[in-house]
Amino acid sequence: MATGNARGIVLLAHGSRDERWREPIEAVAARVTALDPQARVVCAYMELAAPDLRTAAAALIASGAKALRVVPLFLGMGKHAREDLPLQVEALRQAWPQVDFQLAGIVGEEPELVDLLARIASKS
Template structure:
């Protein structure tokens, strides 16, 4: 059995404002600080680069054989519900030897809900 080499795409909506991307990129930087061997890339659904196929291609070029997409959305909107599954299907067709997986949107994580509540109470 071959060991898979993991890569992670942190996927967010996107904005023309470069400052909007800073928190997303900070998550990737923190992942690299916590584990210098981690392969992580940020991607955006629209209005910013790179897009999901470009980010996946970069991870695969870096040796990833399994790509886990983590949607950094607070709610289950059209992108997460409709667009993302179509994009993952296209990625699986383009790279059939790569295992693509999709995490639940972060807004559905009980840990994130609890953290946001704690932050709101303190503010």
């Protein structure tokens, strides 16, 4: 992570005990870094894996991030995205009022992802 950058991105996924489950999440993080080398990108998980959102945010803030975008890598609007995540982001805002926290929409509702999934599903 570069020390001069003030922007961090947390890619938040559900989590799993299976280490292989993290590979696609980490691949997204690597791709974000390739697309935006100035961004500080970390993965975090709601449960069953570490780090959690608070720990990931704390690491980015400790490294100098002044703004954090939390991107939920969920396909649908379940309980975590609808109830748990807004509460966690609000707790982060309370803990670090000097940091600008942005909660992105869940990726599964992005038209580009819906289109991509449809194209993948319709391949012959």
